[in-house]
Amino acid sequence: MxxxxxxxxxxxxxxxxxxxxxxxxxxxxxxxxxxxxxxxxxxxxxxxxxxxxxxxxxxxxxxxxxxxxxxxxxxxxxxxxxxxSQDWYAVKLPQHRRLHRIPTVYGTDLAPQLAEAAKAAGQSQEQAISTLSTTQTRVTTIGFAPGQPYLGTLPPEWDIPRQTGLTPLVPVGALVVAIRQLVLFSVSTPTGWRHIGQTAAHLFQPTQDEPFLLRPGDEILFPSIGREAYETLTSDPTGGIISEPL
Structure with missing residues (x-):
């Protein structure tokens, strides 16, 4: 073994x-x-x-x-x-973790690189949305920007490379993909990862007692919603996020 x-x-x-x-x-x-x-x-x-x-x-x-x-x-x-003192690779995950469901619109002009990413993963856009919206990922770490999570890992077919170029700017709440990981942006920024989904999530809220919504070890689902539902959520302070203890 x-x-x-x-x-x-x-x-x-x-x-x-x-x-x-x-x-x-x-x-x-x-x-x-x-x-x-x-x-x-x-x-x-x-x-x-x-x-x-x-x-x-x-x-x-x-x-x-x-x-x-x-x-x-x-x-x-x-x-x-x-x-x-113990086998750390087999230890239970820490307590007080949470599961967050973050509504996401995939593709459209809001997330224009879904088709490109799906092709790189060998899937149709419909298959890609099905996989991405039902795969539960873990916040593996917070980094690069305040409150920004790296999420993994996706199925092996999503071991796709970063872009060779750079997208000049993606908005707050952009969901991007590369190397079997997702990143959900807490700030507007350039990126070399492909923009495949858009959420109304605001992960960094500096005026709150806990400015970071997500913590390492939390689990995330990105259920698929339509464009109209997304537009409604943009005026919701929570971005439609539903959180519960694990």
Missing amino acids: TPISPPHFPRIDSVGLDGVLVRFAGTLSEPANRAALAFRVSVEQASWEGVEECSTSLVSTYLRFDPLHVDFADLSQKLHSLIA
Whole structure:
């Protein structure tokens, strides 16, 4: 039986003078993302003196520490002990996650690259909409822009490359696809990913107590809606999003 843990991982690396990165893989996989999310929670629960920040990327957990209160060697020893305490690739996902249903209009002039992306995935537009609207993806990490999620993973046929060029601008709420992942944009920005859906979601609300709507580990569905339904949702502060505990 092939082990889930990839060779040479987990691995602990120093990052500058005050950072530590615990890597669970070199490329994205469900077990490695699961490990990173669960490991972060355990580090936060441990409340080690001198650790000032903890966050996750796709397959890693990052710690920022105060070198005046703890040195890298001592912190590294604690991390090695925590790593050895259980199989992080098989651990349960953290509690208090949520499932969000985010209504999405696919294609039309709002998301003009659906046909191109579907062709690259070897599907018709109808098949693509069926797949994209029913596949439940996980927020693997938040990054690039405030509150912006990377979501994965899609079925293997959606391992399509990024564009060779750059789309000059996509709007807030744009759903884009590449390399078996979706990104839902929290800001208007250029992108090399194909714009296949449009939502009325506002993921970054800086005036709220919790400015980021989504958190790593949350699950997302993008049910398909028509153009008229989307236009109605643009005046809805929630964008029609329905959230529930997992």
